[in-house]
Amino acid sequence: MRTLWRFTAGIFKWSWNLLNFVRELILNLFLILLILVGVGIYFSFQSSTPVEAHHGALLVDLRGVVVDQPSMNNRVRQLGRELLGASSNRLQENSLFDLVDTIRDAKDDKNITGMVLQLNDFAGADQPSLQYIGKALREFRDSGKPIYAIGDSYNQTQYYLASYATKIYLSPQGAVELHGFATNNLYYKSLLEKLKVTANIFRVGSYKSAVEPLIRDDMSPEAREADSRWVEGLWQNYLMTVAANRQLTPEQLFPGAMGILQGLQAVGGNTAKFALNNKLVDELASRTAIESELVKAFGWDKKINNFNAVSVYDYQPKQTLDKGGEIAIILANGAIMDGQRTPGTVGGDSTAAELRQARLDPKIKAVVLRVNSPGGSVSASEVVRSELSAVRAAGKPVVVSMGGMAASGGYWISAPADYIIASPSTLTGSIGIFGVINTYENTLSSIGVHTDGVATSPLADLAVTKALPSAFSQMMQLNIENGYKNFIDLVSSTRKMTPEQVDQIAQGHVWIGSDAKKNGLVDQLGDFDDAVKKAAELAKLPEWQLSWFIDNPSLADIFFSQFGISIHAMLPAAIQSMLPAPLASVAMALKEQPGLFNNLNDPQHRYAICLTCGDVR
Structure with missing residues (x-):
């Protein structure tokens, strides 16, 4: 024992x-x-060793997506990748404005003699961002420096940037994938009925389709008509730009599904030869052959055994001298949430605090609010709008620069500006409002769980385990209608229109920038550069410098962000690989849907958000 x-x-x-x-x-x-x-951060930021001048090409080897405001600034993100690693290049975020500045600096650098676009790992960007990058590429090319695009294949987004190249190379086994744009949403009405979930919907606006997934199993005729208009507008903008770059007509660039089928039949299904015959690319060549051509153009680097080039991630832009009054650049990127900002969202309190700081800082002479948001909480949108109005009332000009989307709540926070500039492909408008409260009394009842009790008033007896009292439902609808009226009045007063005129173009209608300009919702079609110039003009600044309001992450932020990226890149694929094929497909579709519930935290359950605006493929 x-x-x-x-x-x-x-x-x-x-x-x-x-x-x-x-x-x-x-x-x-x-x-x-x-x-x-x-230690790495210390030496990265404290080192005063001069950077060796690079001679040859600027290698634009973009990895991941391009966004207005990455979760972390570029230098810290680069260091995090080097020390901690990331499991997927396609999860990387790149700053639109840093990228454009780098290209422009390289244009004026005598040591940079050309550019190579290597876009195999480029995952995408919204169309206005692509247009802004394309503008910088055009400036680079117009300076007399060649641009070469190299790729095994090009998807639609990659090809947009490649079309600015002096010469496009394609692998003999590659393809240029042009297929058009589409939106796809999942609809849950039947699922909710089977789960016996009661979706209490309160909305205003014939075209406010954000709640349709909860009350329908398909798209309504109104939503189909509205979405078809702006999706077709985006596609025509794409075709016009790329066709002009390639000196083709839009019909030659994209002859339609049957035209592509006939073209492929003529070449026996050889997608690369089809692209060459239709002048989508300039030459079919293997990687070795392309490398030989680039060596002829830029010379050979013995250290790296490749053509002379410096990656866009390693190129050090020149330091600019500060001069003139300051223009504050404040970024509103993502869904609008109540409270503080989290990565990928607009915190109502955080953004309002930045606007207040700009208002009270005597060095700040004007403000450019860069909006790239589908909207969100009405409460948070009003907090930002109120502070933006205060900046304007303080005598500091406010110009809104719209990115890929400034819809619904994104337009709510834009309306008070002195001047609004949008890209022709910006998605904006979507002036409408809705509320969603799900209750689960029938779900619980089906499994034998019931709720009962006493209350001094029906309004005191609110719970997700019970049906909403009729009085509360009526009050909620009145609140939503009042919110819509406030939205209409806000737009009419700031845009110098009557409420009736605004209502005609509201009702949840989504407009692309060119249509929004015709409807009086924006003042000018342009980009971020135009917004800065307009702010300087309104502030009467002959010279100016930009003051970027960007958070500096802590050491913990760096570690946990990189750790999260690695986990995010690893786990979904591992889990999906264990699912049967049909379930894996559904899981992927659910993952790609815009978040209908995870971004809803308005205290009054009122939302001004366009959920379809970011779901274009």
Whole structure:
């Protein structure tokens, strides 16, 4: 018996020592990692060693997506990748404005003699961002420096940028994938009925289709008509730009599904030859052959055994001298939420605080609010709008620069500006409002769970486990209608229109920038550069400098952001690989749907948001 006890105690003791060893090992590794990150950051920001001048091409090897405001600034993100790594290049975020500045600096750099676009890992950007990058590429090319695009294949987004190249190379086994744009949403009415979930919907606007997934199993005729108009507008803008770059007509660039089919039949299904015959690319060549051509253009670098080039991630832009009055650049990027900003969202309190800081800073002479948002909480939108109006009332001009979308709540916060500039492809408008409250009384009842009690008033007896009282539902609808009226009055007063005129173009209608200009919702078609120039003009600044209101992440932010990227890149694929094929497809579709519930935190359950605006493929 004593021997058995000693054996059992030994096992426990050994197990305990093993657990302690593993715990200490993990903690020590974590500590070493933090020390390395800290030392790396210190030397990265403190080093005064001059950067070696690069001679040759600027290699634009974009990885991931281009956004207005990445979760972290470029230098910190680059360091995080080097020290911690990331599991997927396609999850990387790139700053639109940093990228454009880099291209423009390289244009004026005598050591940079050309550019190579290598876009295999470029995952995408909204169309106005692509247009802005394309503008910088056009300036680079017009300076007399060649641009070469190289790729195994080009998807629609990659080809947009490649079309600005002096010469486009394609692999003999590659393709140029042009197919048009489409939107697809999941509809949950039947699912909610099977789950016995009651979706209480309150809305105003014939075209406010954000809640349709909860009350229908398909798209309404009104939503189909509205979405068809702006999706077709985006596609025509794409075709016009790319066709002009390639000196083709839009019909030659994209002859339609049957035209492409006939063209492929003529070349026996060879997609690369089809692209060459239709002048989508200039030459079919292997990687080795392309490398030889680039060596002829830029010379050979013995250190890296490749043509002379510096990556866009390593190129150090020149330092500009500060001069003139300051123009504040405040970014409103993502869904509008109540409270503080989180990565990928617009925090109502955070953005209002930045606007207040700009209003009270005597060095700030004007404000450019860059809006790239589908909207969100009405409460948070009003907090931002109110502070924006205060900036304007303080005598500081406010110009809104609209990015890919400034719809619904995104337009709510834009309306008070002195001047609004949108891209022809910006999605804006969507002036409407809705409310959603789900209750689960029938779901619980079906499994034998019931709720009962007493209350001094029907309004006190609100719970997701009970049906909404009739009085509350009527009050909620009145509140939504009042919110819509406030939205209409806000737009009419700031845009110098009557409420009736606004209502005709409201009702949840989504407009592309060119149509919004015709309807009086924006003042000018242009880009970020035009917005800065307009702000300087209104503030009467002959010279100016930009003051970017961008958060500086902490060391913990760096670590956990990179850790999160790695986990995000790893786990979904692993989980999906274990699912049967049909379930995996559904899981992927659900993952790609815009968040209908995760961005809803308005205290009064009122939302001004366009959920279809960001779902164009």
